[in-house]
Amino acid sequence: MAMIKLYHAPRTRSIRILWLLEELGLPYQLATVAFRPPRHSFEQDTPAGKFPVIEDDGLVMFESGAILEYLIEKYGKGLLAPAAGSPERGPYLQWIHFAEATAMPPVNDITRHTLLLPEAERIPKVAEDARVRATNVLNVVERALAGKDYLVGHELSGADIMMGYFLMAARMLGVVGSAHANVGAYWERLAARPPLQKALSTH
Numbered sequence: 118m119a120m121i122k123l124y125h126a127p128r129t130r131s132i133r134i135l136w137l138l139e140e141l142g143l144p145y146q147l148a149t150v151a152f153r154p155p156r157h158s159f160e161q162d163t164p165a166g167k168f169p170v171i172e173d174d175g176l177v178m179f180e181s182g183a184i185l186e187y188l189i190e191k192y193g194k195g196l197l198a199p200a201a202g203s204p205e206r207g208p209y210l211q212w213i214h215f216a217e218a219t220a221m222p223p224v225n226d227i228t229r230h231t232l233l234l235p236e237a238e239r240i241p242k243v244a245e246d247a248r249v250r251a252t253n254v255l256n257v258v259e260r261a262l263a264g265k266d267y268l269v270g271h272e273l274s275g276a277d278i279m280m281g282y283f284l285m286a287a288r289m290l291g292v293v294g295s296a297h298a299n300v301g302a303y304w305e306r307l308a309a310r311p312p313l314q315k316a317l318s319t320h
């Protein structure tokens with residue numbers, strides 16, 4: 118098996134892939150690259166200008182959700198994903214796509230308009246609106262977790278890895294509040310996993 122190479126920068130979405138590689142116990146080579154706050158986008162020193170990027174047997178891939186699905190399919194041996202066509206497969210795909218299509222955009226807006234952009238270019242109203250949208254996402258997750266330990270089925274799946282990064286970012290930005298008790302307990306459950314701890318402490 119060819120060694121998977123992951124381009125990683127701490128605190129970025131490459132945490133998802135590092136976490137996944139650790140959960141699956143796969144051998145990998147890490148290329149740690151310094152994150153440069155982007156003025157626009159695709160400006161990072163990786164083969165696709167973004168984090169994460171992987172190289173696997175000559176294939177170069179970007180988009181964390183696609184990388185996650187690809188690695189689970191190719192190397193997961195049935196772990197971390199319900200079988201294709203099973204009733205749980207729908208919600209699994211739903212959360213994977215929800216994470217980047219709906220949950221992360223407000224986090225991106227808050228980050229850009231409070232931290233990344235030069236101060237003169239930040240628009241407070243954009244950050245304010247994004248906080249409302251991020252809170253609405255958290256409300257959806259809060260309801261989905263009622264009486265459940267994980268988003269899909271009874272064990273960790275790729276859906277939790279995708280949404281876990283959103284939660285990490287939302288917590289850092291101060292969006293997770295006392296109204297989100299299920300989300301808080303869920304985060305503690307995820308954070309207790311050694312593979313996530315390893316991913317978070319890798320620099």
Ligand SMILES: N[C@@H](CCC(=O)N[C@@H](CS)C(=O)NCC(=O)O)C(=O)O
Nearest residue numbers: 129130155158159160167168180181
């Ligand atoms: N939807 C993409 C987003 C990738 C992305 O924007 N990553 C950020 C780091 S978390 C990045 O590389 N930002 C720098 C830039 O946009 O140039 C994914 O899930 O991989």
